[in-house]
Amino acid sequence: xxxxxxxxxxxxEFNIIITGIGGQGVxxxxxxxxxxALKEGFDAKxxxxxxxxxxxxxxxxxxxxxxxxxxxxxxxxxxxxxFALEPLEALRSCYFGSKKRTxxxxxxxxxxxSSIFIAKEEYPSLSYVLDSLKPFSNKVILIDASEMxxxxxxxxxxxxxxxxxxxxxxxLIPLKRESILDGIKEAIPERYIELNRKIFxxxxxxx
Amino acid sequence: MESILLNKxxxxxxxxxxxxxxxxxxxxxxxxxxxxPGTPASEIGDTFSEIAKDANLYFEYSTNEKVALEAAxxxxxxxxxSMVSFKQYGLNVSSDSAFxxxxxxxxxxxxIVVADDPNCWSSAQSEQDSRYYxxxxxxxxxxxxxxxxxxxxxxxxxxxxxKFSIPLLLRTTTRVSHGRGVVTLGxxxxxxxxxxxxxxxxxxxxxxxxxxxxxxxxxxxxNELRKISEEIDINFxxxxxSKNDLGxxxxxxxxxxxxxxxxxxxxxxxxxxxxxxxxxxxxxxRNFIKDxxxxxxxEEIEPILEESVSALAKDVNPELEFxxxxxxxxxxxxELKEWHVLLAISKITGVKSQFxxxxxxxxxxxxxxxxxxxxMCPGCPHRASFFATKxxxxxxxxxxxxxxxxxxxxxxxxxTQDFVFSMGASEGVIHGIKKVSDQKAIAFIxxxxxxxxxxxxxxxxxxxxxxxxxxxxxxxxxxxxGHQPHPGVGITGMGEKxxxxxxxxxxxxxGVENVRVVDPxxxxxxxxxxxxxxxxxxxxxxxxxxECQLLAIRRKKREGIVIPKFGIDQxxxxxxxxCLYEFGCPAIFIENDKFFxxxxxxxxxxxxxxxxxxxxxxxxx
Ligand code: SF4
Ligand code: SF4
Numbered sequence: 001x002x003x004x005x006x007x008x009x010x011x012x013e014f015n016i017i018i019t020g021i022g023g024q025g026v027x028x029x030x031x032x033x034x035x036x037a038l039k040e041g042f043d044a045k046x047x048x049x050x051x052x053x054x055x056x057x058x059x060x061x062x063x064x065x066x067x068x069x070x071x072x073x074x075x076x077x078x079x080x081x082x083f084a085l086e087p088l089e090a091l092r093s094c095y096f097g098s099k100k101r102t103x104x105x106x107x108x109x110x111x112x113x114s115s116i117f118i119a120k121e122e123y124p125s126l127s128y129v130l131d132s133l134k135p136f137s138n139k140v141i142l143i144d145a146s147e148m149x150x151x152x153x154x155x156x157x158x159x160x161x162x163x164x165x166x167x168x169x170x171x172l173i174p175l176k177r178e179s180i181l182d183g184i185k186e187a188i189p190e191r192y193i194e195l196n197r198k199i200f201x202x203x204x205x206x207x
Numbered sequence: 208m209e210s211i212l213l214n215k216x217x218x219x220x221x222x223x224x225x226x227x228x229x230x231x232x233x234x235x236x237x238x239x240x241x242x243x244p245g246t247p248a249s250e251i252g253d254t255f256s257e258i259a260k261d262a263n264l265y266f267e268y269s270t271n272e273k274v275a276l277e278a279a280x281x282x283x284x285x286x287x288x289s290m291v292s293f294k295q296y297g298l299n300v301s302s303d304s305a306f307x308x309x310x311x312x313x314x315x316x317x318x319i320v321v322a323d324d325p326n327c328w329s330s331a332q333s334e335q336d337s338r339y340y341x342x343x344x345x346x347x348x349x350x351x352x353x354x355x356x357x358x359x360x361x362x363x364x365x366x367x368x369x370k371f372s373i374p375l376l377l378r379t380t381t382r383v384s385h386g387r388g389v390v391t392l393g394x395x396x397x398x399x400x401x402x403x404x405x406x407x408x409x410x411x412x413x414x415x416x417x418x419x420x421x422x423x424x425x426x427x428x429x430n431e432l433r434k435i436s437e438e439i440d441i442n443f444x445x446x447x448x449s450k451n452d453l454g455x456x457x458x459x460x461x462x463x464x465x466x467x468x469x470x471x472x473x474x475x476x477x478x479x480x481x482x483x484x485x486x487x488x489x490x491x492x493r494n495f496i497k498d499x500x501x502x503x504x505x506e507e508i509e510p511i512l513e514e515s516v517s518a519l520a521k522d523v524n525p526e527l528e529f530x531x532x533x534x535x536x537x538x539x540x541x542e543l544k545e546w547h548v549l550l551a552i553s554k555i556t557g558v559k560s561q562f563x564x565x566x567x568x569x570x571x572x573x574x575x576x577x578x579x580x581x582x583m584c585p586g587c588p589h590r591a592s593f594f595a596t597k598x599x600x601x602x603x604x605x606x607x608x609x610x611x612x613x614x615x616x617x618x619x620x621x622x623t624q625d626f627v628f629s630m631g632a633s634e635g636v637i638h639g640i641k642k643v644s645d646q647k648a649i650a651f652i653x654x655x656x657x658x659x660x661x662x663x664x665x666x667x668x669x670x671x672x673x674x675x676x677x678x679x680x681x682x683x684x685x686x687x688x689g690h691q692p693h694p695g696v697g698i699t700g701m702g703e704k705x706x707x708x709x710x711x712x713x714x715x716x717x718g719v720e721n722v723r724v725v726d727p728x729x730x731x732x733x734x735x736x737x738x739x740x741x742x743x744x745x746x747x748x749x750x751x752x753x754e755c756q757l758l759a760i761r762r763k764k765r766e767g768i769v770i771p772k773f774g775i776d777q778x779x780x781x782x783x784x785x786c787l788y789e790f791g792c793p794a795i796f797i798e799n800d801k802f803f804x805x806x807x808x809x810x811x812x813x814x815x816x817x818x819x820x821x822x823x824x825x826x827x828x
Contacts, residue, residue: 057581070463
C-alpha cells in the first residue's frame with residue numbers, strides 16, 4: 001500500500017486529503033491521523049483551516065506521513081487517499097487525486113447547502129459525482145457512514161470515526177489499528193474516547 | 208493540549224504551529240502573554256488561556272492589539288519575559304507603539320508573533336506581508352517553516368531579544384500557524400513572573416533630543432544582529448556541491464515546497480534557506496550567489512528577499528539572472544503552492560515533472576461544482592438582526608460592514624455588508640457617508656469589535672453630528688475567532704471573573720441619546736426599533752443582545768436544558784419561501800417543492816416560527 005518514492009523506491013510517503021464541511025469532524029480526523037502516523041514511527045505533517053472556513057463552509061485538510069515530510073500540503077494528483085465526509089466535497093477536492101494512485105472513500109450522505117436553494121442552483125446527483133471522480137481516481141468506495149453512525153449513536157456526527165475504522169480495516173491507510181487507537185487517545189479529550197472508539201470499531205468490523 | 212505542558216525532554220509529540228510557539232515560550236521561561244484574538248494566530252492565545260494557571264504564568268485577552276503589545280512591553284520593561292501575538296492587521300493596530308518600542312528596547316526577552324494569511328483563508332481585508340514591518344520599524348524577524356521550527360525559533364527569539372534588549376518579531380503564515388507536525392520537546396523553564404520597573408531617564412522617556420541617541424543605538428544593535436544573522440544556523444544552505452548554476456533563496460513554509468519540488472524533479476539545486484529574514488546575512492548571501500548563473504526566489508506573499516538579494520548581487524555577480532514574483536515565474540497574489548514552484552523550476556531548467564498540475568486543473572475546470580460558502584449558524588442571532596433590519600429598510604439603505612461572524616451577511620439573502628475595511632471602520636465610514644449623502648445608513652458592528660475600535664468612531668459621530676443608525680450585534684463573545692471572552696462578558700483570559708462592562712452604558716456615556724437594547728430573536732421589537740430610530744435627527748444605537756447560538760447550545764447541553772426542534776406543518780405551509788429565501792436558516796431545505804426543517808441542524812431558536820406568515824412552523828418531538 002505505501003507508495004514508493006519517485007527517487008527510486010526506498011523512501012515512503014503517504015498523502016491524504018480529508019474533506020467535508022465545517023462541523024463534520026474534519027479537524028479531529030486530521031489530528032488523529034497525524035498522531036497515529038507518529039505513533040507508527042513516521043514523520044508527519046498536516047495542514048488545517050480554521051476561522052471563517054469553519055462556519056458551515058467547505059474545508060479540506062491535508063495529512064502527509066512517511067520517512068521525511070517537508071510540505072504540509074499534498075500536491076495536486078499526488079493523494080493516495082481522499083477521505084470525503086460528503087459527496088459534493090469529494091468532487092470539490094478531486095484534483096488532488098489521479099488515476100495512478102488515488103482511492104476515494106466517500107460518505108454518501110449529502111449535505112445540501114441552503115445557498116443552493118437561495119441561488120436556485122442544483123446539487124449534483126450521486127452518479128454525476130461518481131462519473132466525475134473517474135479521471136481522478138483509481139478506485140471510489142461509497143459508504144453510508146452517517147447512517148451507520150446515526151444508528152449507533154442517534155447522531156450523524158460520528159461518521160468520521162466510522163470511516164476511519166473502515167479505512168483502517170480495509171487497509172486504505174497504511175497504519176496499524178493499534179497506532180490509530182493510540183492516536184485517538186492523544187487527539188481526543190478523555191471523556192469522548194470511549195464513544196469514538198466504539199464507532200471506530202463499528203467501522204472496522206463493517207463488511 | 209496536554210502535550211504542551213509535558214515535561215518529558217526529548218519526547219516527540221504532534222503540535223499545531225501555534226501550539227508549538229506556546230511550547231517554545233514555555234521552554235524560554237515566558238512569564239507574561241497577551242493577545243487580541245485573530246485567525247490565523249488565535250490558538251496561541253487560546254492555548255495560553257488554557258494552560259496559564261497550570262504553567263504559573265499570566266495571560267490576558269486585551270481589548271485590542273495595541274493595548275496587548277503595550278502590556279507585554281510593560282512586563283518586559285520590568286524584566287519579565289513576554290509574548291504578544293496577533294494576526295497581520297493586529298500588527299498594524301499595534302504599530303503606533305511597536306515603532307517606539309524598537310527604540311526604547313526591553314529589559315527581558317519580548318517576542319511579537321505576527322501571523323500573515325496569504326489567500327485570506329481565515330480573514331478578510333488584505334494579503335499583507337508583515338515582513339515589511341521588520342524593515343520599517345527596525346525590529347529583527349525570524350520566520351519558522353513548520354511546528355518544530357516554531358518552537359525552536361521562539362526560544363531563539365527570546366534569547367536574542369534579551370541579549371540585545373530589543374523586541375523580536377516571529378512571522379508565520381497560515382500553513383505554519385495551522386500546520387501540524389512532529390515536535391521534539393525540550394525542558395520547560397520556570398521564568399520570572401514578577402519584576403520591577405527601574406527608571407531610565409534617557410532610554411524609556413524616548414523624548415527629543417534623546418531619540419536621536421536611541422536611534423543611533425538601535426542601528427548599533429542591528430549591526431550586531433547582522434553578524435548574528437551571518438553565523439546563526441537557522442540561515443543555512445543545502446546542496447552546495449551541486450553542479451547546477453540555478454540556486455534557490457527561500458524562507459518560511461515555502462522552503463518545504465522547494466524541497467518537495469526538487470525531490471519530484473530529482474534535482475539537487477543549491478538552496479539558501481533563511482530563518483532570520485531581518486537583518487539578512489549579506490555576506491552569506493553574497494557567498495551563495497557569487498558563482499551562480501541564476502536565482503529563483505520562493506517566498507510567501509511579497510518579493511522581499513527578491514528585492515534585497517538582487518540589490519546585493521550588483522557588486523558580487525552583476526550578471527546574475529533573477530526569477531520570482533517580479534517577472535511572473537511565481538504568482539503575485541494568493542498563497543504559494545508546491546505546483547507553482549514545480550512549474551517555475553521546470554520552466555527554468557527544462558526538467559519535466561511526472562505530475563502535470565496544469566492538465567489536472569484543466570480537467571477539473573470542466574466539472575460543474577456548486578459553491579458551499581460559509582454561513583451563519585442555524586439559530587445565529589445575527590441572522591435575526593439582519594432579517595428584521597432588511598424587512599424595514601429594504602435595499603436602498605447603505606450597510607456598513609465590520610469584522611466578525613456577521614461579515615457573512617455579505618452573501619444573499621441579506622447582503623448587509625456594502626463595504627468592509629477594518630475593525631471598527633463601519634462607524635467611521637458610515638459617518639462620512641452620512642455627512643455627504645441623504646441615504647439611509649446603518650452600521651453593523653460586533654461587541655468585541657466595538658470594544659476593540661468602535662468607541663472612538665461612535666464618539667466622533669456624536670461630536671461631529673451625523674445621524675446614522677448603529678446596530679451593535681452583541682452576541683456575548685468574540686465568536687468568529689473561537690469564542691474568546693471580552694470586557695462585556697466579564698471573564699478574563701485566566702478564566703477569572705472581572706467587572707462586566709455594559710455596551711449600552713458606554714454608548715450612553717459617549718453622548719448618544721437614542722439607545723435601546725433589543726433581543727433580536729424578538730423580530731417584531733427589532734423591526735420597531737429600526738423603524739423608529741431611522742427617523743431620528745441624531746445618531747441612534749440599537750444593541751442587539753443575544754448570546755451566540757453555538758455557546759447557548761453548549762451551555763444548555765451542560766445545564767441539561769432540552770433544546771426544542773421545529774418542523775413545518777405541510778397542511779399550513781403555502782410555499783411562500785420567506786423562511787428560506789429571505790431568512791435563509793441553513794436548517795431549512797426544499798424537496799419536491801415542499802419546505803422542510805432538518806432536525807439534525809435545527810437549534811430551536813424559533814425565529815422562523817415568528818416570521819412565517821402562515822404560522823406553519825411548530826415545535827416537534
Ligand atoms: S458562531 Fe455564533 S455568532 Fe457566529 S455565525 Fe454561529 S451562531 Fe452566529
Ligand atoms: S428554529 Fe427555525 S430558524 Fe431556528 S434553527 Fe430551527 S429551523 Fe432554523
